[in-house]
Amino acid sequence: MEHPSQPDGGGVQSARCRQCGESSGGELFCAHCGSLQRPATDYYVFFGLKRVLVLDTEDLQRKFYELSRRLHPDRFTWKSAIERQYSLEATAILNDGYRVLRDPLMRAEYVLKQEGFDIGEQRSKDVPPELLEEVFDLNMALEELRLGDEEAHGQIEEARNRFLAMRESIDKELETLYRRFDDTQDRGVLQQVRTVLNRRRYVRNLVNEVEKELAREGQPAQ
Amino acid sequence: MSQVFDIDFGSHRKPRIVGIDLGTTNSLVAFLDLTGPKIIPGADGDLLTPSIVSYAEDGSVIAGNAARRLLIDQSERTVYSVKRLMGKGISDVKDEVKFFPFRIADGSESVIRLQLGGRAVTPPEVSAQVLAELKRNAEAYLGEPVTQAVITVPAYFNDAQRQATKDAGRIAGLDVLRLVNEPTAASLAYGLDKRRNGVVAVYDLGGGTFDISILRLHDGIFEVLATNGDTHLGGDDIDNRLMHIAFEDIAAEWGEDISHNGEAVQTLRQAVIAAKERLSYVPVTRIEFAFRGKTYQREITQELFEGLIKDIVDRTLSPCRQCIADSRVSVEEIDEVVMVGGSTRIPMVRRAVAALFKTKPHTELNPDEVVALGAAVQAGILSGEVQDTLLLDVTPLSxxxxxxxxxxxxxxxxxxxxxxxxxxxxxxxxxxxxxxxxxxxxxxxxxxxxxxxxxxxxxxxxxxxxxxxxxxxxxxxxxxxxxxxxxxxxxxxxxxxxxxxxxxxxxSEEQVEAMILESVENAEDDFRERQVREARVEADAILGATEKARANDAWVELSDEQRAKVTAAVNRLLMVYHSEDHLLIRAKIEELNEATIALAETMMNTAVRGALKGTKV
CATH class of the missing domain: 2.60.34.10 (Substrate Binding Domain Of DNAk; Chain A, domain 1)
Incomplete structure (x- = not known):
């Protein structure tokens, strides 16, 4: 996937209000007549935030509720057709953006994508080299469990705990990288973020797989 | 102060919006007045309008209570529970239609067509008749035309089912301003006079559908965290279980299969429903059924009944568990559970919900009415009458x-x-x-x-x-x-x-348009004529307000250009006032409305200045 084009400039508004023709001041609501303007499509611009990876999610939630009250289509029943359309678009961006920005992983993926990095799903299938041995052992244990080897059960539980610990340390590593990016705005750091995100995605899939297996095993035999 | 600001030019454009609960078994219409949401009774005083429509041989159509009486006499021409067929094709409802006494017409792959005597009707057309009945009730009660509505749908309705509901509204001559999910509507009615903050689950088991929603209430914002459900699960399924038992008994006792006799099926259904309802209050009751001189009686204990419906009740629990997981709250964090829908009167349902959510469910609100009341609140939000409340709902399906x-x-x-x-x-x-x-x-x-x-x-x-x-x-x-x-x-x-x-x-859009046309042609009073009449009433209101405003000091404060704009807009509206084109009249009303914005603002400012001066003295 390539960098998605942003015909509206992502955040930059046409400065003229569609309703009154005066300068709108580049805000969501026209500085002159107060009517709703075409919303910015960039989530950070939309929420009025700097492009950082560490966000105060409580503050984000406050903004989300506050903007919902002002932008929701319920508030535009009697307004002009164009304002109703803007309200629909703006609220969709608000909801989409809130969903992405409140989640640290989706947030980072969003920034990576905006910066032109490839974050395709296929990447999660390539085993990160440092996990090769782990994955090999796990697959052996899963195979043994399926063949009815009771001892494998302990190995798999151990593996799950190891992966959970791994995920925790990855999250710490990510947080450090996030902070470094916020301080430096360095593209090289984003490259590192991408690598760690891929590793995390891979570990997450492993955890899911192991838990599915354990849950299946926990069910009474047919 | 309120009289000072009584110059709202926009107010004439805000006709009343009603809230409608379009149910599988019963439907209701409600509106919001100064004291809160209220259900509008039908001509017979009943708050519930049965979702039943009867198509007579002479082409006339009867909906509601009157149609219920025809369920037995005219069973092959009288449609009930049509909500279960909304947005469906024939392959979706194969198992179900064997319980319906009417025939499905050919060509029902993408839309079901019910063959009723010589005519075939689609589910949206049938629902439109129920909606039209509610609309008439509301107009008679309020003494004004009702053309705008909020209609509730099961939260778990898919796109096609929602579209079908919207189509039904249009065919009935209603502008459907919003579809709102039933459990969410219930939470609005419930939350307004109860808690301001916290997490609430709404368990809604109606006649034909089941929904579960979990919401976070936050200073007037009702944020749905997750929803789940089954659009094919409800009281009808319980009725069918009891019917099945009765059919078998009767076949053994009478040596006759009555399950294909529409009249017998409907009479038995009513007997079964009555017994089911009694069982919510007494430990044992009797199904009593008489048909063509023969009688059938059977004792049903609550214990037997519960054994019969246990799997139906259990089927509601796995959507609940999924919903809790998706909402990312723990069971302990859920402060309250609100019960909605007639089937939640069944003690076994209440026990199952209490056990799962580890809290005693709220049953003090009438489960039949709470959705319609909530729809009226949502109508108030849309009209601007309710200011501090906002609903943030979710999509039930990926x-x-x-x-x-x-x-x-x-x-x-x-x-x-x-x-x-x-x-x-x-x-x-x-x-x-x-x-x-x-x-x-x-x-x-x-x-x-x-x-x-x-x-x-x-x-x-x-x-x-x-x-x-x-x-x-x-x-x-x-x-x-x-x-x-x-x-x-x-x-x-x-x-x-x-x-x-x-x-x-x-x-398709063309089909809906054709149905709207047909319904207009068949309508008692000419819809078009009424629209023209309504447009003129609105024109009178804004012309009157403008005339009054011209006598105000603010008129002098306007620029020559602004005054000329208003005068020109007034003249343009007067020119089309007697035309028969309501859209044209409305367009000119809109123009005048825009032209008077500056005037309204100036009047507002003068009024504020006046009021401020007054306080200083």
Whole structure:
């Protein structure tokens, strides 16, 4: 996937209000007549935030509720057709953006994508080299469990705990990288973020797989 | 102060919006007045209007209570529980229609057609008759035309079912300003006079559908965290269990299968429902049924009844567990559970819910009325009468597109707050390709064949280019009604891309238009004439307000240009006042309204200055 084009400039508004023709001041609501303007499509611009990876999610939630009250289509029943359309678009961006920005992983993926990095799903299938041995052992244990080897059960539980610990340390590593990016705005750091995100995605899939297996095993035999 | 500000030019444009609960078994209409939401009774004083429609041989149609009496005499021409058929094709309801006494017409693949004597009707048309009955009741009660409504739907309704409901509204002559989910509506009615903050679950088991929603209440914002359900599970299923037992008994006792006799089936159904309802209050009762001189009696204990329906009750619990998981709250964090729908009167249902949520469910609100009351509150939010409350709902099902190998690529995940959107880029596979087909589905499964087909969108007239060179950006947007809107743009030219929609289920736009026309022709009073009349009433209101405003000091404060604009707009409206074109009259009203904005603002300012001066003295 390539960098998605942003015909509206992502955040930059046409400065003229569609309703009154005066300068709108580049805000969501026209500085002159107060009517709703075409919303910015960039989530950070939309929420009025700097492009950082560490966000105060409580503050984000406050903004989300506050903007919902002002932008929701319920508030535009009697307004002009164009304002109703803007309200629909703006609220969709608000909801989409809130969903992405409140989640640290989706947030980072969003920034990576905006910066032109490839974050395709296929990447999660390539085993990160440092996990090769782990994955090999796990697959052996899963195979043994399926063949009815009771001892494998302990190995798999151990593996799950190891992966959970791994995920925790990855999250710490990510947080450090996030902070470094916020301080430096360095593209090289984003490259590192991408690598760690891929590793995390891979570990997450492993955890899911192991838990599915354990849950299946926990069910009474047919 | 309030008299000072009594110059709202916009007010004449705000006709009353009613809230409608369009139920499987019963429907209600409610409105908001200064004291809160109220149910509007029918002519006979009943608050519940049975969702039953009878089509007589002479072409006349009867809906509501009067139609209920025809269920037995005219069983093959009288439709009930039509909500279960909304947005469905024949293959969806094969098992079900054997309980219906009427025939399904041929050609029901994408829309079911019920064959009633000489005419075939679709579920939206039947629902439109129920809505029209409610509309008449509301107009008689309020003494004014009712043309705008909020209608509730099960939270777990898919796109086609929602669209079918909206179509029904249009056919009934109602502008459906919003579809609102039933459990969410219930929470509005409930939350307004109860708690301000906390987490609330709404368990809604009605006649034909089951919904569970979990909401966070936050200073007037009702944020749905997750929803789940089953659009084919409800009191009807319980009735069918009891019917089945009775059929078998009767076949053994009388030596006769009555399950194909419409009159017998309906009489028995009423007996069974009465027994079921009594069992919510007494430990043992009797099904009593008489038909053509023969009688059938059977004792039913609560214990036997509960054994009979246990799996139905259990079927509601797994959606509840999924909903709790999706909402990312623990059971302990859920402060309250609100019960909605007639089937929640059954003690076993209440016990199961109490056990799962580890709290005693709220049953003090009338489960039949709370959804309609909530719909009226939502109508008040839309009209601006309710200011501090806002509903943030979610889409119940994931939306995806078909990719290679029949695999679904999800674009918008279930439980996303709506409106929600996703943008996807498409290109061509061969040189000079002019069209691209996009198949959109709803559902949680990986494969297209396991999901519900929603529609096929065809991008037409793509500029002939080498394979892969075209670039069309398609935007999928689920609006606040939970209905999908699709638009497309050619990235190279920036121009809007033409797109043709082929819904998999439901009526086409042309079919709906034709039905609206037909219903207008059949309507007792001429709809068109009434619209003209209404437009003139609105014209009178704004002309009167403008006339009054001209006597105000503010008129002098306006610039010559502003005054000329108002005068010209008044003249233009007067010129079309006697025309028979209501759209033209409304257009000129709109113009005058725009022209008087400055005047209204100036009057407001003078009024404020006056009021401030007054306080100083």
């Amino acid at each position: 939306l995806g597109i078909e990719t290679m190998g029949g695999v679904v690529s999800k674009l918008i995940h279930r439980n996303s707050t709506i409106p929600a959107s996703a943008t996807e880029a498409f290109t061509t596979a061969v040189d000079g390709q002019r069209n691209v087909l996009i198949h959109v589905v709803q559902g949680e499964r990986e494969l297209v064949k396991d999901c519900r087909s929603l529609a096929r969108f065809e991008l037409n007239d793509i500029a002939p280019l080498p394979a892969g060179a075209a670039r069309i950006e398609v935007r999928f947007l689920i609006d606040a009604n939970g209905i999908l809107n699709v638009s497309a743009r050619d990235v190279r030219t920036g121009k809007e891309q033409s797109i043709e929609v082929k819904p998999s289920y439901g009526l």
